[in-house]
Amino acid sequence: MVDTSEALAPDYPALPLRASHVAQRLVGGELVLYDGKRQRVHVLNSTAAFIWAECDGKHGQADIVAALAESYPEHGDELEGDVARVLGVFRAEGLLKT
Amino acid sequence: MSGGGHGLAAVGMELPEAPDRALAPPEAIVVRLLSFAARVASNCPLVLRDVASLYAATAPTTCRGELGAAPHFAITEYRRDGHGPYYRLSRAGRALRVFRTPRDAVAHLEYLVNAAAARALAHNLLVHAGVVATERGGILLPGASGQGKSTLVAALCLAGFTYFSDELAVLDGESLSLLPFLKAICLKDGGWQMLAGSFEAPPPLLGAVRVDGEAVRYLPAPNPCSPDGRAEVRHVVVPVRQPGAAVALAPCSPARALAELARHSLNLPRHGRRGVESLAGIVERASCFTLTYDDLRGAVGVISDLAGQRRLVRG
Numbered sequence: 340m341v342d343t344s345e346a347l348a349p350d351y352p353a354l355p356l357r358a359s360h361v362a363q364r365l366v367g368g369e370l371v372l373y374d375g376k377r378q379r380v381h382v383l384n385s386t387a388a389f390i391w392a393e394c395d396g397k398h399g400q401a402d403i404v405a406a407l408a409e410s411y412p413e414h415g416d417e418l419e420g421d422v423a424r425v426l427g428v429f430r431a432e433g434l435l436k437t
Numbered sequence: 438m439s440g441g442g443h444g445l446a447a448v449g450m451e452l453p454e455a456p457d458r459a460l461a462p463p464e465a466i467v468v469r470l471l472s473f474a475a476r477v478a479s480n481c482p483l484v485l486r487d488v489a490s491l492y493a494a495t496a497p498t499t500c501r502g503e504l505g506a507a508p509h510f511a512i513t514e515y516r517r518d519g520h521g522p523y524y525r526l527s528r529a530g531r532a533l534r535v536f537r538t539p540r541d542a543v544a545h546l547e548y549l550v551n552a553a554a555a556r557a558l559a560h561n562l563l564v565h566a567g568v569v570a571t572e573r574g575g576i577l578l579p580g581a582s583g584q585g586k587s588t589l590v591a592a593l594c595l596a597g598f599t600y601f602s603d604e605l606a607v608l609d610g611e612s613l614s615l616l617p618f619l620k621a622i623c624l625k626d627g628g629w630q631m632l633a634g635s636f637e638a639p640p641p642l643l644g645a646v647r648v649d650g651e652a653v654r655y656l657p658a659p660n661p662c663s664p665d666g667r668a669e670v671r672h673v674v675v676p677v678r679q680p681g682a683a684v685a686l687a688p689c690s691p692a693r694a695l696a697e698l699a700r701h702s703l704n705l706p707r708h709g710r711r712g713v714e715s716l717a718g719i720v721e722r723a724s725c726f727t728l729t730y731d732d733l734r735g736a737v738g739v740i741s742d743l744a745g746q747r748r749l750v751r752g
Contacts, residue, residue: 362710366717367691373713378706380699382692388567 355403355426356396356436363391375431386411390425394435400426441688454564463511468492469664471607473554473617474507476500477546481514487543491644494600494619494661508553512542526596527706534648544645544653551620555703561616562608563703567676568601568615569593570662571744574671575615577606577723579701592661592737595636597746601662605703613715614667622624622656629654634732672743673698675724676736684735686743687727691717694725700737 362373366414370388372381381390393403404422410414430437466489478500479485489497503509513525524542526533528549536542540569555563567578567590576598580586587603594600602618609616622640624632632638641654664666673694674686686749689697698716699705707711726743740746 362713364714364717366695367721369692371692371695371713371717373710375709378709380696383697384691387648 348352350434351430352396354358354396354399355394355429357391357394358434358436361434363387371433374432374434379432381432381434387425387428391404391429392424394426396436443466443600445610449551461672463513466497467500467507468497468550469495470551470554470618470620471558471664473557475550475553476503476507476509477550478509478511479663479706481512481524481539484512484514484539486545488546488656491543491547491621491655492619494579494617494620494658495664508550510549512539512546514539517607524657538645539645540645541647544647544655547620547623547655548647551605552675554618558607559704559707561610562613562705562708562715564606564608564698565604565681565701565703566606566698567603568606569598570597570668571746573594573745574667575601576674576740576744577670577698577719578613578674578676579606579697580676581701584676585631586676587622588632588733589676589736591622591624591628591632591638591656591659592733593634593740594622595632595638596737596741598660598744599662600660600668603679608670608715608719609667610708612667612721614669616667617662617664619658619661621658623747624654624656625655626652627722631733632656646675659747664724670719670723671749673720673723674740674743675725675727677727677729678731682729682731684730684732684739686739687729689725689727691720691723694723696710711739 360375362375364371370383370391372383389407390403394405400422404418407418409420411418442453463661464476465476465487466485468475468477468488477488483500508720511527514522516522524536524539526542526546528538536547564579565581567586569576569590578586578589590603601615605618607616639657639659639667641656646652668690675689675697695716699713728736
């Protein structure tokens with residue numbers, strides 16, 4: 340068997356960037372994303388919304404963890420894993436530019 | 438499955454038999470759901486009576502002649518080789534299925550008419566939801582099949598709410614007002630037992646077995662909205678029926694309610710970003726809740742209190 344997973348996986352830039360087909364809107368104080376390509380609606384919690392805002396193509400994962408740590412210093416140990424997981428979800432859902 | 442002499446299934450068969458002798462010349466009625474119209478013809482008066490009763494809230498009319506480009510359906514009663522009667526359902530002259538009882542044929546026709554109406558009304562935002570209203574506004578009850586929407590809608594209307602639909606919320610593409618989709622309420626057997634055990638429900642218009650094998654009963658729309666009526670969405674209530682659960686109405690954030698409406702929308706891709714904006718506008722103006730329940734009377738009671746509706750049925 341030849342492992343093709345790496346070859347088939349989309350290539351994401353090191354600095355995550357929001358995909359242009361995703362619209363965002365605040366609804367009742369919560370951030371809602373609309374993926375026009377997959378026709379799906381996502382509701383983000385406050386942490387995910389923070390990470391989403393940082394996905395501007397100028398910040399890497401470490402930058403996002405550091406920025407989040409300023410807001411949530413009490414969660415310092417968990418933030419790295421949280422950011423990686425949320426970015427993974429964004430990628431899996433096709434919300435980030437490849 | 439009972440076969441008769443021709444291997445016909447109890448509910449319907451895939452390959453229709455060609456009729457060799459229709460029993461009477463056909464007559465026709467026009468069924469209207471908002472701007473949609475369909476012509477339904479049959480040589481069986483019982484069939485036309487049943488179809489008319491399913492759409493009684495829209496006042497079907499007798500149809501003389503053709504109806505332009507509107508869909509044409511027919512149920513033809515016939516005998517074959519001394520067997521029958523059988524009931525052939527066709528659309529635009531093309532045979533679709535043969536049934537052994539007129540009621541099963543009518544049930545499938547009703548499904549086809551509603552589906553055709555939904556396609557024709559797709560310029561509006563369509564959401565899989567029950568809809569009732571009071572003088573103060575409409576209540577959207579989004580949810581997938583099997584969540585008890587139709588039973589809850591029937592119970593609410595028996596308690597004095599105005600009926601808009603048990604299945605399809607039609608949101609006007611411009612004003613986002615709720616428009617009535619006045620089909621008969623379709624209850625599965627379990628829903629009917631639940632309703633009849635808690636409320637004085639009117640006798641069903643007809644009982645049938647759908648082609649998916651589900652036994653259903655059609656209830657006349659109690660307290661229907663006028664066919665040209667409309668209502669603003671005042672509440673979005675997401676019903677979650679859980680066996681044994683106490684009745685609980687919990688606030689739901691507008692964003693979560695938007696996600697529910699989007700999940701149950703039938704045509705959001707057609708409306709795209711503008712449709713999402715419309716749904717966002719609706720949930721921002723409405724109050725949104727999740728209703729967990731098992732007891733139907735209790736559920737009707739809390740929705741009555743929410744809507745400021747005088748309780749006609751004590752829970």
